[in-house]
Amino acid sequence: MSLTTTQEHSGQEVTTRLSKWTQHDTRWMLSLFGTSVGAGILFLPINIGSGGFWSLIVMALLAGPMTFWAHRGLARFVLSSSSSDADFTDVVEEHFGTGYGRLISLLYFLSIFPILLIYGVGLTNTVDSFIVHQLGLEAPSRVLLSGGLVFVMITVMLAGEKAMLKAFEVIVYPLAFILAGISIYLIPSWHMPNLNFNQSFVEFSSSLWLAIPVVVFAFSYTPVVSGFVNAQRRQYADGAKQKSESILKRTSVMLIAFVLFFVFSCVLSLTPEQLQQAKADNVSVLSYLANVKDSHFIMLLGPLIAFIAITSSFLGHFMGARESFNGIVAKQTKLPLKTIDKIGVVIMFFSIWFAAVMNPSILGMMEALSGPVIAMILFIMPMLAVYRIESLKMYRGKISTWFILLMGTLAVAAILFSLI
Template sequence: MSLSHDIPLGNTEETVSRWTKHDTSWMLSLFGTAVGAGILFLPINIGAGGFWSLLIMAVLAGPMTFLAHRGLARFVLSSSKQDADFTDVVEEHFGASAGRLISLLYFLSIFPILLIYGVGLTNTVDSFIVNQLGMDSPSRIMLSGVLVFAMIAIMMAGEKVMLKAFEVIVYPLAAILAGLSFYLIPNWQMPDLAIMQDWQGFSVTLWLAIPVTVFAFSHAAAISSFANVQRRHYGKEAGQKSEQILKRTSIMLISFVLFFVFSCVLSLSPEQLMEAKAQNVSVLSYLANVHNSPFIITLGPLIAFIAISSSFLGHFMGARESLNGMLQKQVKMAPGKLDKLGIAFMFFAIWFAAVMNPSILGMMEALSGPVIAMILFIMPMLAVYKVDALKEYRGKFSTYFILFAGLLAVSAIVFSLI
């Protein structure tokens, strides 16, 4: 059961040529999916490598984000079936066995992130209740159950409610990010502009910064549902419209997130950034300690809660669709019943993880990383040379650029895990 069934078929070409509320809603949904709690660690993870590596990654972030997600959307839209989801498309293009394996890996790359968000959401709200409100810590079983149920209930309510929830969440998130970025301007320091003499060390730093940048801006989990909805909404013009929405999403992401990253990095010295990295704390926690600012201390949990909530919704959308797609291939049951079965499984799994609060979450995130990079960057580009529907993109610079960036990202992740 896909979100695409919640909206009417086909629209006029006039709708395609102009920007509509539908397009804005999906732009905000994709933005919200990308901006998770990881944004609070991004300035430290990228900035600790020095100003020049930060600048180079800032220049590359826009093209990598837009071109990779456009490639994945084109891949989903290349199916000959009108209502094909990601699972259907990979089976159609790569055969049943390979298709099922890729679909399983895709689900397993998204699902651990949902577990991480379930834990993060519970910890953030619990910390806020204890530290900001001065109340006793509530029952973890009750708190996590209510939070996870509330998030899933939004998704169960259908596309309109889900998109409205993104609007309610994302506008404050963007406003707070921009406000905090401006707030830090008086603390900006002149960065160290000396070019590193150790080119080998500099290139390794830059190489390892690629996957960090890729995942900071990734909204791959929502792309299949997004592309499907555009196909149902715009028909043959879905590719053109998807590209337009993805372009504006990328511009919004780069503008808000990079301004936040630069503002945080310029407010701290290279030594402080390295210290923050060693402490493994979020940039807001470190800034609050350095500047002794109650304003930043208060904003930290709020940004974390909003960012985790918005990203949870987007990742749940992808996990729900991919799990449904796999179950439909294996179990003969009505799609509606399968959907409810899948949602029940995910609810109890996320709730269990949130209650147990395991310490292996970082490792799970690291293991899902290479699969996301392969599915977002490498697989759609390989499909360009395998699928006739995508042959017009063969030999284009953007195809080689994304394939090369994907190989660098996967190799960097594997290198960092060894």
């Protein structure tokens, strides 16, 4: 067999392998989906729907391109490294220099870590409430309950990539099924929305602008992208880029389909006045629906959805925080990576446990402050890197590049404006 024939045969095998969808791909798709769908989904219909029906329509149309193009850009950025096993911290230092690279890496870690604390508090509160209100039992010791929950979550992550992917598989299927079930359950109570455009252009533009960050974070699985990309490198070698984009595309479709169906179903079941009231009351959409419709079905499913959503997001965010912590400390010390990893896990365990026990109200502000950094890392930095990194030059001038850069700038500006 000639060398040319052998190369052609080898090339065909690679193409076939990349085009074939495997269980590995499905598990990573579910992991990305699970990381994105956190407790925030329960507030998404209110946050987007309260701006009016036409704002909801526009944001629904923008959600797909924003989700896929942004995460694809971040994946391409991680893959642009000259090292085959580089994580996020390695890539930013390689392309932006030691000083800026370490600063970006530190900001990246500090944007994920507060969200982990929030999920620790949320998980404890959800389980505690379920035990007291649904099971009718006495409230357990918060110290023991929170410690046990955090310990179990972290143990899953320490068990390795396969165990983590399996955990996501077990968690995400019920989550998707319940989201679809509630969306269908609400269909009989749908009403015709107000199609009259009764807002001024300024009011409409303002509601759209302030809704962009909501969409950015509701569909974001930024913390797990670096680990995801490196897993595809190990699995597919030179085909990692093609396979990564294929998985990202299917994840985006799954997210848009399930989440937007849930959002529209909830919004069409409530009047604009009710949506505004729910926003003023600062309650989740399921809590509000259970109250106004006197539905025990929704009241029972609410805690279950919150528990599953928080658990899946916790796992994904812990993965990102762990990888980021290890990368930062490894560049500052000469400690072995295994030692750094153990130190990081211990620090994060006790930090999350402490936050869960203390149950501080300031965590909402911490989440808001982490928002601009996530938007910059997911939307702005990878697009700017296109004009800085030679290996990404083929994406210069593309509509997707300018679109994501614009959305990222608007998102950061809206977040900063809302904090003033």
